[in-house]
Amino acid sequence: MTDHSNDRSRRRFLKGTAAGLAALPVAGLSLSAPRFAQADDELERLSEDDPAAEAVAYVHDAADADDPAYEEGQICANCSLYTDEGGDWGRCSVFPGKLVAAEGWCNVWVPAS
Numbered sequence: 001m002t003d004h005s006n007d008r009s010r011r012r013f014l015k016g017t018a019a020g021l022a023a024l025p026v027a028g029l030s031l032s033a034p035r036f037a038q039a040d041d042e043l044e045r046l047s048e049d050d051p052a053a054e055a056v057a058y059v060h061d062a063a064d065a066d067d068p069a070y071e072e073g074q075i076c077a078n079c080s081l082y083t084d085e086g087g088d089w090g091r092c093s094v095f096p097g098k099l100v101a102a103e104g105w106c107n108v109w110v111p112a113s
């Protein structure tokens, strides 16, 4: 990976994180510890219509990504912000209290190191 792609990923991460955090009050989410402590079977799946999801162009299926930042092969499951819980859905640090699809994508995608 080149320094330029690292810079692009870093910029996308910072931009998407800022957009996601800005959308949190709209989505009614909080960063309180109890949300992080929820078991996966208690977590809601993130809706593509959620304002926080729309802010970062999130889709459940990366093949449906319609964002210029998308590059083939990028999916939530290979994003460093994704926590694999062993199923088709996992946690994402951008969306605390929600699950994202392993095959999903958003423009905050950061390569796993």
Ligand code: SF4
Pocket: 058, 075, 076, 077, 079, 080, 081, 082, 091, 092, 093, 094, 100, 104, 105, 106, 107, 108, 109, 110
């Ligand atoms: S895990 Fe998915 S939704 Fe979360 S930042 Fe990465 S690409 Fe976006």
